[in-house]
Amino acid sequence: MTRTLDSPISENELRRRLEEAEDTIRALRSGEADALLVASDREQVFTLESADKPYWLMVGQMPDPAAILTADGVVLSCNQGFANLVGREPVRALAGESMLSFVADHVRPDVEALLRSGLARDTQGDVPLSRPDGAPLTAHFGIRSLREGAFGFCLLVVDLTTQQHYQELKRTQAALRDADRRKDEFMATLAHELRQPLAPMRNAVEILKTCATNADDLEWARGVLDRQVRLMTRLLEDLLDISRLSRQGVELRLEPVELGAVIEAAVETSRPFIDDAGLKLTQSLPGPVRLTADPVRLAQVLTNILNNAARYTEAGGSIHLRAEREDGGVAVSVRDTGVGIDPEMLPSIFEIYSQANPAFTRSRGGLGIGLSLARGLVELHGGTIEAKSEGRGRGSEFIVRLPIAS
């Protein structure tokens, strides 16, 4: 540092002034003092601190945690965000603490390694931390090496949990939108399905109104009314069941049952659909298997799966029903040679209102809630249901697994 001297000057005074200059430099180096500049008009003084003030304000207001650490990982200074991250107050009390003291034992080696590599070059990495309240947090550490002076690094932390949370919200929103769209499609299908039986019923009623005495005509009209009323009843029953299931309103009437009897009942109910579709049904059953189940509901499950197989298999195809014992339970599988399921449709096949192809389904009848109903009922029995398909045109297989009462 230079300063002008007023000459002449005594040797003592010179010595004193030089000592003072040396002391100033020592105090500045050790951080005991801050350099000061006086503006030429002497109206203003500046220190590094006042020059840094805008940056400190900026860093201070930043929500992301930031800290300056020594090469040994000791905090020299940090912002409020950093204090919030490590759950300590006040900010200034954190100076002098080791960064490692803020992280759990099991992540300490990771953080240590990150800091060590940060000493050589700028580095970054994700570290699992926990919030002061114990909630898990994924922190992205950005470490900038500060090669000069007493500083080691500048550490910037980005809380990835917020971003992950945002992504999750976006996914949920997309799923909700999708569910909403499927509900709309379901409503359209429902209206169509409910209107479908009305035309033949109206025809039959017209015939009856003409007081026709022709026995064949009366028989035909009775048959039409009977079939269509049955169809509508089944549709409405399914609808009621699905709404009961979603409101936990279904109660099982559990009793000891023989699986073979349940399968027989289901096949009997589905037989007209399978025959109408021109399909061949084969079965392979094990010996007697006793379950604790609601026989009516379990038969409903298998009927829905069989009907589904019939609906999606072209005439001339076949359906194979197989039951076999497994560890602690029984597996009932229904395999068809039908249109199969696209791999991307598989995960949502049991979702309510899910339909592989609404237009295609309409042509075959049905609301597309049968599988959803089946899953709900199987789960009420403590079992699982699984769909398999090697893809479009390669057939499908539905497997129901149920625990066997011990």
Add this chain to the structure above:
Amino acid sequence: MKPDEIVAPLTLVEVANGESADLDTWDLRLYVAGKTAKSVAAFENLSRLCEEHLPGKYRIEVVDLLVHPQLAQGDQIVAIPTLVRKLPSPIRKVIGDLSNAERTLVGLQLRPART
């Protein structure tokens, strides 16, 4: 330094122990720029040393250069905090937060330098 330490500058404060204008009185002036941790530490360290070594005969004047920038010129202040002994003469300066008591006492000539 944290932002909240830069606000609220000290004004020209006179801290006297009661007796003044005495020839024996030490007249000390502490230059600071705003209420920083270093200037607060320097004032506390100085008060303690004075109470211990100059009881009843010192006067401390704190000059905040943020408020009175023109005062920096007279004593040729280039760093803060700086302590200036105005009286007894000759003028002596000690630079820093006065955390090292030994060095401060030597600087103020309250104790001979160890050789």
